[in-house]
Amino acid sequence: xxxxxxxxxxxxxxxxxxxxxxxxxxxxxxVIFSDRYMLALRPEPLRIEVGQxxxxxxxxxxxxxEPAELVRVDATMPEHRHGMNYAPTVTANGDGRYRVDGLLxxxxxxxxxxxxxxxxxxxxxxTHGFVxx
Amino acid sequence: MKRLLxxxxxxxxxxxxxxxALPGWAPEEVRAVAAHGxxxxxxxxxxxxxxxxxxxxAALGRHLFEEPRLSPGRQVTCGDCHQAGRDWGDGRARGFxxxxxxxxxxxxxxxxxxxxxxxxxxADSLWMQSLRPLLDAREMASSAPAIATLLRGDKxxxxxxxxxxxxxxxxxxxxxxxxxxxxxxxxxxxxxxPRTPFDDFRDALVAGDRAALQRYPVGAxxxxxxxxxxxxxxxxxFGPLFTNGEFGDIGIPFFVRPGEVDSGRHxxxxxxxxxxxxxxxRHSDDVSDAASTRTRHVEAQHRNFGEFRVPGLRxxxxxxxxxxxxxxATLEDVVEHYSTVSPDRLHxxxxxLVRPLGLSAHESADLVAxxxxxxxxxxxxxxxxxxxx
Numbered sequence: 001x002x003x004x005x006x007x008x009x010x011x012x013x014x015x016x017x018x019x020x021x022x023x024x025x026x027x028x029x030x031v032i033f034s035d036r037y038m039l040a041l042r043p044e045p046l047r048i049e050v051g052q053x054x055x056x057x058x059x060x061x062x063x064x065x066e067p068a069e070l071v072r073v074d075a076t077m078p079e080h081r082h083g084m085n086y087a088p089t090v091t092a093n094g095d096g097r098y099r100v101d102g103l104l105x106x107x108x109x110x111x112x113x114x115x116x117x118x119x120x121x122x123x124x125x126x127t128h129g130f131v132x133x
Numbered sequence: 134m135k136r137l138l139x140x141x142x143x144x145x146x147x148x149x150x151x152x153x154a155l156p157g158w159a160p161e162e163v164r165a166v167a168a169h170g171x172x173x174x175x176x177x178x179x180x181x182x183x184x185x186x187x188x189x190x191a192a193l194g195r196h197l198f199e200e201p202r203l204s205p206g207r208q209v210t211c212g213d214c215h216q217a218g219r220d221w222g223d224g225r226a227r228g229f230x231x232x233x234x235x236x237x238x239x240x241x242x243x244x245x246x247x248x249x250x251x252x253x254x255x256a257d258s259l260w261m262q263s264l265r266p267l268l269d270a271r272e273m274a275s276s277a278p279a280i281a282t283l284l285r286g287d288k289x290x291x292x293x294x295x296x297x298x299x300x301x302x303x304x305x306x307x308x309x310x311x312x313x314x315x316x317x318x319x320x321x322x323x324x325x326x327p328r329t330p331f332d333d334f335r336d337a338l339v340a341g342d343r344a345a346l347q348r349y350p351v352g353a354x355x356x357x358x359x360x361x362x363x364x365x366x367x368x369x370x371f372g373p374l375f376t377n378g379e380f381g382d383i384g385i386p387f388f389v390r391p392g393e394v395d396s397g398r399h400x401x402x403x404x405x406x407x408x409x410x411x412x413x414x415r416h417s418d419d420v421s422d423a424a425s426t427r428t429r430h431v432e433a434q435h436r437n438f439g440e441f442r443v444p445g446l447r448x449x450x451x452x453x454x455x456x457x458x459x460x461x462a463t464l465e466d467v468v469e470h471y472s473t474v475s476p477d478r479l480h481x482x483x484x485x486l487v488r489p490l491g492l493s494a495h496e497s498a499d500l501v502a503x504x505x506x507x508x509x510x511x512x513x514x515x516x517x518x519x520x521x522x
Binding site: 082085 | 367437
């Protein structure tokens, strides 16, 4: 079930940059990116369980030298077109580091987490899928 | 070399237990069934209740549970609606305090493992939920001064309080009201259902114990396959408690009477936020605040209107009638509902989680047979220990 964490921890190892640390510790994490942004995230606790709250520890960067801001995080089950029953909060900890609290996947299946990031005025949405069994 | 052989033998044994297909059970089905155990789970402590898990508090709570003076002038006890002989429910379609209520009385079995309480989740702790009937004018119709006076004035209860809380009852009436509810919660947390025939089957399936598997009725096995498979039941009735702990709309009408609706979870979230007794208030003992995450982040949404608790299914066959309004009398009626529910009653933009299953008579009987393997005769509780011998 947690094979993706192992796989993605390898991605972390190959994607790390000195000016945008994508390794969030514990040798594991998830990296997603677009043409402009790079996001590293690690669930806390590491293992996401159905019906249990979890947080995300994140580093948010642009591929250039501009700072990036994490504006909003939310999650949905695209197949069923419903979201979570909870509204996560985003806390900035400086230097592109963020903590997202209050996530809870209340049923097994495919969840998609959306990350709204911006640098300057433009907001771009990056997504990542989680499969809970 | 011997150590290597031992490791090899262990790996092979593990492979036999977990990797080898069992007759009639696909690995994916085994994994789905395994998610409904093991049972019982480890006891939980509620950090918002400083006497959670405290035997002296549970003893005080047990006495208070059967104490008619908690309901001054009404002589109604907690145990009148949550009867031990009726699996901690009342067997009625709708609860009855001093008048008939709008919802069915929930059984207290395994209540300590919940995160939201009541049909609408308007309480975020068991002690907060225990306050509601104490203060509700339609039920026990009590008050903080009445309960505080009782705890201070009754020698036995005052002694039991001191043993549970480490100090004699003080002068703060509201604190004593809440402490009474916390003792009631400490008692209710001890109500854990015993192991069932399903648990034995689940463990045998996980262990690959073919002999033990055969002791589980074939009809129940077929029903279980429906439950975790085509029926899609396990999506919401998830995990060892057979509930994901959240809320859903399964097409049960929510009109209480002509012109009046029960808004369910939508109203529950509003009442939770309005209450000074939730986990974010001054009565919570949770110094870390870690257990208040759900309360802090829950958000009312339009779709919560008409949603009600996803109930756990352990002892379900013994705790009917069913649904929030008691509108379905038997387990057979419940299965029939899911088999024939009208899509028009369900509000879903995407692939619906609940849809008419179109079960045959045999399939319906199999599903009921499986659900009945979640029932077990629980031993009677011993008489409550004296508060202060």
